[in-house]
Amino acid sequence: MSRFAPRLLGFSLLCALALPALADTPPANKSATPKELLQQSKPGEWRKPDPNNLLEMRLPQGKVLIELAPDFTPLHADNIRTLVREHYFDGLAIIRVQDNFVTQWGDPEDDDKGDKSKLRSLGKAKKTVPSEYTRPIDAKLPWTALPDGDVYAPEVGFVEGFPAARDKASGQEWLTHCYGAVGVARDVGPETGSGSSLYAIIGQAPRGLDRNLAVAGRVIQGMEFLSAFPRGTGPLGFYEKPEQRTAIASVKLAADMPAKERPNIEVLRTDSATFAALIEAKRNRRDDFYRNPAGKIDLCSINIPVREAKP
Amino acid sequence: MSRFAPRLLGFSLLCALALPALADTPPANKSATPKELLQQSKPGEWRKPDPNNLLEMRLPQGKVLIELAPDFTPLHADNIRTLVREHYFDGLAIIRVQDNFVTQWGDPEDDDKGDKSKLRSLGKAKKTVPSEYTRPIDAKLPWTALPDGDVYAPEVGFVEGFPAARDKASGQEWLTHCYGAVGVARDVGPETGSGSSLYAIIGQAPRGLDRNLAVAGRVIQGMEFLSAFPRGTGPLGFYEKPEQRTAIASVKLAADMPAKERPNIEVLRTDSATFAALIEAKRNRRDDFYRNPAGKIDLCSINIPVREAKP
Structure with a gap:
């Protein structure tokens, strides 16, 4: 007992993929799982962060x-x-x-206890x-x-x-x-x-x-x-x-x-349909583990998926 | 620079007492600091958890x-x-x-990978x-x-x-x-x-x-x-x-x-006046570090002070 519990929608795609086997075959009357949502996402829903940022x-x-x-x-x-x-x-x-x-x-x-004379120089960077x-x-x-x-x-x-x-x-x-x-x-x-x-x-x-x-x-x-x-x-x-x-x-x-x-990573766009579907999947968990879906979700409880990009 | 920042109202009294020296001498026109609130708390505002719990x-x-x-x-x-x-x-x-x-x-x-034959017995405890x-x-x-x-x-x-x-x-x-x-x-x-x-x-x-x-x-x-x-x-x-x-x-x-x-510890009673004052102090931070008090506080952002009890 207790070996699966509790489950979390993954911080990263890697975590999401790690959901136990039970999540692989949802009953036909249920919504897609987070794993399925990510698998069905379109390439254009992902972005590569600007290397300057x-x-x-x-x-x-x-x-x-x-x-x-x-x-x-x-x-x-x-x-x-x-x-x-x-x-x-x-x-x-x-x-x-x-x-x-x-x-x-x-x-x-x-x-407080540091030796200010040993502070590393900020060089050309601004001090404030x-x-x-x-x-x-x-x-x-x-x-x-x-x-x-x-x-x-x-x-x-x-x-x-x-x-x-x-x-x-x-x-x-x-x-x-x-x-x-x-x-x-x-x-x-x-x-x-x-x-x-x-x-x-x-x-x-x-x-x-x-x-x-x-x-x-x-x-x-x-x-x-x-x-x-x-x-x-x-x-x-x-x-x-x-x-x-x-x-x-x-x-x-x-x-x-x-x-x-x-x-070489990609981040799911937060203005994508898949991201909206993932939020809804976490707001109202459909897997059998959750008997009372929350119906709501807090801003800081929403993870933004990241995955390795294709080479 | 940057050595104090950012500050947090302590999880325990020990942490709260660790606020930097600046918090010790608030201007006369400011509210009491969390440290002062705790110092001014009455003995009856603290409880010793039931040893059975x-x-x-x-x-x-x-x-x-x-x-x-x-x-x-x-x-x-x-x-x-x-x-x-x-x-x-x-x-x-x-x-x-x-x-x-x-x-x-x-x-x-x-x-999943465990050897069920090696599971420790729950003895007289219920299995579910x-x-x-x-x-x-x-x-x-x-x-x-x-x-x-x-x-x-x-x-x-x-x-x-x-x-x-x-x-x-x-x-x-x-x-x-x-x-x-x-x-x-x-x-x-x-x-x-x-x-x-x-x-x-x-x-x-x-x-x-x-x-x-x-x-x-x-x-x-x-x-x-x-x-x-x-x-x-x-x-x-x-x-x-x-x-x-x-x-x-x-x-x-x-x-x-x-x-x-x-x-031998005591927990601040959550129905005490000091606890209410601590919540307000965190809802609207009065120390000089905070320029824009939040005005609100989330349930799970409120810490409940704990201290060593007198012997």
């Missing part, structure tokens, strides 16, 4: 892929690209892991970047509304592959702090971040951070490495001893990598 | 404390107590860790327990409503220290699958769980599980150990090799432990 972070545990969001945080995207091209992150470390909150990386000297917490709603961006409601924002949905929120009263839109969101750490002042220290959300979406921090992008592959570090025991989950930190081997921009070495 | 799971990483919820899942609480008293879990293992979903423990032979997914609303239980709204349920709030939901139309209430919720794994059929395999939620609250699985309790201390295991690479996050599993040293009921060895 795709970061590959190499950790001892594996590879983490981050897609930047220059339509929302263009100045941060520029600054992060500059840092990456200077190899700024190579040899830096995971410096903080606070349970049910964030994993943060950057310069270990950049905390304007806040970019929200942006005016751009009607030209492909907005896919999620009609299920939201505790925090008047409207939520997806834009260019990112979970997002908008408020027509203020005319602003912003990326939300869902699981896997990559934000820009900063000091108390609003314009004190640069992208030299970044965090990924590893727990319940801390949506109170929305409109208070810049979301630079999203982890699209490798979250399982960022989420499984031992939690730091210092204040706010910072590691207290150098040996507790994990070194970052390198962070590269896909555009700067030889074509053969670039990550 | 308190489990201590010992892992190599540390101690995990789980509070059972017999007012919601009494038959499961009984069966789990029986299993624990038989030392059923001692020497079993963490068998599954699926990223952004669950950590599950139980008998390693109890999965009635489902207990929901229960009729009990007006006698202290319900603390959260007025912020919810995507999944008509009403949410807290009851006896547990995040919960209710639906007056159906007359039912249930415990919600928030971070740290401990649920009863089962097979496809609705009455196939026993409590011999349990899972804890380690990511974005999978509220679609509500009313589909029995919530037996909640991790009140030690979540940082359950959430940081390497993710399993088999289907659904099951570990594929025996050496990937972490052994459970023991699971004991506090009531069965010598008084001196029992966990």
Whole structure:
């Protein structure tokens, strides 16, 4: 008993394909399974992230892929690209892991106890970047509304592959702090971040951070490495001893990598029919395991499928 | 720069006390900080969990404390107590860790590839327990409503220290699958769980599980150990090799432990004035770091403080 339970619609296509055999042969009167939906998807429903927006972070545990969001945080995207091209992150470390909150990386000297004289130079990158917490709603961006409601924002949905929120009263839109969101750490002042220290959300979406921090992008592959570090025991989950930190081997921009070495992945378009069908399949689970379909789904509970592209 | 950011109201009192020095001296015109609220709390606002409902799971990483919820899942609480008293879990293992979903423990032979002939006996415990997914609303239980709204349920709030939901139309209430919720794994059929395999939620609250699985309790201390295991690479996050599993040293009921060895902790009452003030402090963050208070808070974003009790 208990060996299948509970089931989750996969974070990635690989996970979705791993549903147990029972899901392979749904009764004729049931809707298509997530696996079938993905198998039936059309090639045009998938997109390859722009290599100018795709970061590959190499950790001892594996590879983490981050897609930047220059339509929302263009100045941060520029600054992060500059840092990456200077190899700024190579040899830096995971410096903080606070349970049910964030994993943060950057310069270990950049905390309370750090030796500021040993801080790595940001080179040509800016030391601070304007806040970019929200942006005016751009009607030209492909907005896919999620009609299920939201505790925090008047409207939520997806834009260019990112979970997002908008408020027509203020005319602003912003990326939300869902699981896997990559934000820009900063000091108390609003314009004190640069992208030299970044965090990924590893727990319940801390949506109170929305409109208070810049979301630079999203982890699209490798979250399982960022989420499984031992939690730091210092204040706010910072590691207290150098040996507790994990070194970052390198962070590269896909555009700067030889074509053969670039990550070759595809992300399901969030304005595709298949994505809408997957949301509905999770909103109202049809497999035999679920007796009481939720009927609703929260923005941050929706996974965006990623798969290896054909060579 | 970036060394404090972003801040989180602590999961436990220990974390809350770890807020950086800046929070110690709020301007006179600001509300009390979470740390101050906890310091000002009255002894009667804290409760010691009933030792008959308190489990201590010992892992190599540390101690995990789980509070059972017999007012919601009494038959499961009984069966789990029986299993624990038989030392059923001692020497079993963490068998599954699926990223952004669950950590599950139980008998390693109890999965697809397991050898059923080697399954540990459940002894006097029942092999299956009635489902207990929901229960009729009990007006006698202290319900603390959260007025912020919810995507999944008509009403949410807290009851006896547990995040919960209710639906007056159906007359039912249930415990919600928030971070740290401990649920009863089962097979496809609705009455196939026993409590011999349990899972804890380690990511974005999978509220679609509500009313589909029995919530037996909640991790009140030690979540940082359950959430940081390497993710399993088999289907659904099951570990594929025996050496990937972490052994459970023991699971004991506090009531069965010598008084001196029992966990000596207190949990803030969820019907206390201090808990209400903490929720408001997180709903509308007053510290200088937050420029745009959220104004709302999600049920599963609210942490319930725990502290060491005086000896």
